[in-house]
Amino acid sequence: MDELNQGFGTLYTEQEGVKSTSTGHETRAEPKPALSLFDAIAVIVGVVVGAGIFRIPSVVAANVDSTTMFLTTWVLGGFVSLIGALCYAELTTTFPNAGGDYHFLTKAFGKKLAFLFAWARMSVIQTGSIALLSFIIGDYMTRIYTLGEFSSAAYAAFVVVSLTIINIVGVKFGTGIQKLLLLLEVFGIMIVLGAGFFFAPENSISTTPALSNTSNSLGLAMVFVLLTFGGWNEAAYISAEMRTGRRGMAIALIASIIIITLIYLLINLAYLNALGLNGLSTSDAVAGDLMRVTFGESGLMLISLIVMVAALTSANATIFTGARTNYALGRDFPVFSYLGKWNMRTSSPVNAFLVQGVISLSLIGLALFTRNGFETMVEYTAPVFWFFLMMVGIALFVLRRKEPRLNRPFRVPLYPLTPLVFCLTSAYLLYSSLVYTGLGAIVGVGVLAVGAVLLLALPAIERHLNPNAKPLQ
Template sequence: MEDYRDVPAGTRNATNVSPSYAAPETTSETEAAPRPALGRLDAIAVIVGIVVGAGIFRTPSLVAANTESGLMFIGVWLLGGLVSLIGALCYAELTTTFPNAGGDYHFLTRAFGRKPAFLFAWARMSVIQTGSIALLSFIIGDYLAQIFSIGELSSVLYAALVVIVLTGINIMGVSMGAGTQKLLTALEILGILIVIAAGLIFVPDAAVASPATPHTGTTSMGLAMVFVLLTFGGWNEAAYISAELRSGRKGMASVMILSIVIITAIYVLINLAYLNVLGMGGMASSDAVAGDLVRVVFGEGGLVLIGLIVALAALTSANATIFTGARTNYALGRDVPFFSFLGKWNEKTSSPVNAFLVQGAISLALVGLGYLTRNGFETIVEYTAPVFWFFLLLVGVSLFVLRRKEPDRPRPFSVPLYPITPFIFCLTSAYLLYSSLMYTGLGALVGVAVLFIGVLLLLALPGLNKRVSNK
């Protein structure tokens, strides 16, 4: 009998699954499954759109404050691109060998079994992905509130509206979601190019700062890398669209590598622009480096422009995060009866409608939590970081496990310099897990507590435990 774990989520039915894992009664909705509907440009737009978000307008000042010179400042961004490329190479092997809409969930299932995979899916649904959506929505809300205020609740209302509208767009179908993503990514890149041009081409000669001018205070190369790698975060979302790429398995590797190269080039150029106009000292003392840059070049009128660009960048990332996040919830619903309502794929729209709705509801709840703490952005960052890096580390380890468990499995792309490359990836993830616990506060504890609720679900629900523990 065929091992049900070798069948992509969403394509199994009662004839190819053992009786104890019989699928729900078939309907046109439950039998429908992800189909190859995305081109390479679509996939690149999703990855670039997720990674190149609002972080590049916030973290450079923190990186500058922890580096000693302009050369080191640019060097850590190049190093961040290299580390991300190493991770992308590891994911390229996993996604081309095991393409599946469940992404990391599918890799962890094959490597470690159902229990760790369930905990990941639970964490992604309740902490990682929904936290990222809430975080990005807060950024959009904050900037839109500055441009057009509708009262004291402007920021949270705008944030909630972003979640509702983007979720609705993606429910309308994969073509609508991917098309929206390409448009938003194009507009976002255009906005970033304006900032780059302002800092490297149009800036008055008298306004050019000395990049070598040092800033005062202590520096930390390690802490600088934490902020850089957080800014690069999100490229792993490609795993969730691997089963929907028209160019097939080999195309996924080129998509991931090309995306990282594009992202690194964008980051280096925009940081060169910051460095050229503000210098190291100016960046280190700035709370909004992009705003300070456009103020120097265009005057106070440029602040509205940068506000729109930052909001657009966050909107692009939020849409891509919503698009990929529902895929894990869908895979969880296909595998665990308790969450079976999530595992329904709408054939007409080619989207997991219920998974989108649940993800949107949890994201709205986290927006409310952020508002209640009066420190929404920082709270959600702390909430998501430790859980995210823990499971990214586990995915890195899964590459070693799957090489050992399934050595004869065809691998269209094999990570170069194995085992050195995946070891570096795991080491980096472990370091960021440590840093996210050491440098964050109450939010991190709440995120870990929510993950622990998933452990309690395994223990408290016999039917769930039976399903995820059986192989």
């Protein structure tokens, strides 16, 4: 009878993300392979190559001693990111799952730490990143056309609502928009490269040492460089949706880091060619100054559009991947079951998208009470982000020990040295993000502490919802 019932096909309750058979049994709908290798690379590159490359190089230049050292920091940033990508390549190919880091932490340390991560990602890491990227767009839109006192926040809110709706429509539409934005961003980068290499004034290259205001200039420069490289780990959240198989995820990670490093080196060479190291180190808006030097004041409007496209690309990719952790949280904890529903028609976690959007809008509202929304959101997210990235690195060691015989399609080279370097780098950046930031970091850590309190109360809440539930391990 079971074989006959299977032969009659399957009925889907799409809105609930549940699959029902004719026997009356129900199984939860799961993500299905829908992404190509190019889709994955577009998401990773789109998340990483954002507005940061148009803001941060001047800070890096102010904290190094020469042009050679300036370029070396970007090569080192790519190298450190590649080390992290190699660690993630092993984890994503061995344990592909839409929960990404959440899934790795669950397998390595149990649901308690994984719950804290999912809480942090939903309330701090991902939503804070969405808010700060939206503020960048809002700031530049306000320069083009102001809406009044709260213009930047209004534009930022519109971005969050629009991109959330786009991704709710479906995975194919969302990744299609991502590829379009990425192509526009590449076009914008080509304009910046052309301006820097072919239209810059002659004899502008300078090898004069940049002014440094810190005794540990290289270390501080690397903090900002790695901030610019941040986001490649988002690939973990699409590992279960790759059509190219498990090794395709490793290829996507490694190829993306190489592409990103080359893009950053070319952009920074263009800055140096147009402004020189001293001009670069004293600039508050390096891309704007480059366009002013090459095209005059009319170039400022063009660079505003380029930066907005870059921020939109990152924001869309961040929204796309962020909802998948919320989905995993709802799938594993009854108190958040609303989040754990996968819509089969759109192939997306609709409820998770909605909750993520509401929290992002709340953070935009919170940032209205500070003088600078962008910096506040950077401070808010950084310490929590680097803490959990370090824990994912440690998880690789734990899972090697717990499941040594498991098939690993990709093994991180030079184990254990490679993941050890990754963990130490993350620990240093955790320290730096606490030392060099202000009130925003304290608030972010405070929100994580609220999650810890909720974790303590969770057993009682879940016993009330489900008396037969097993204790949280």
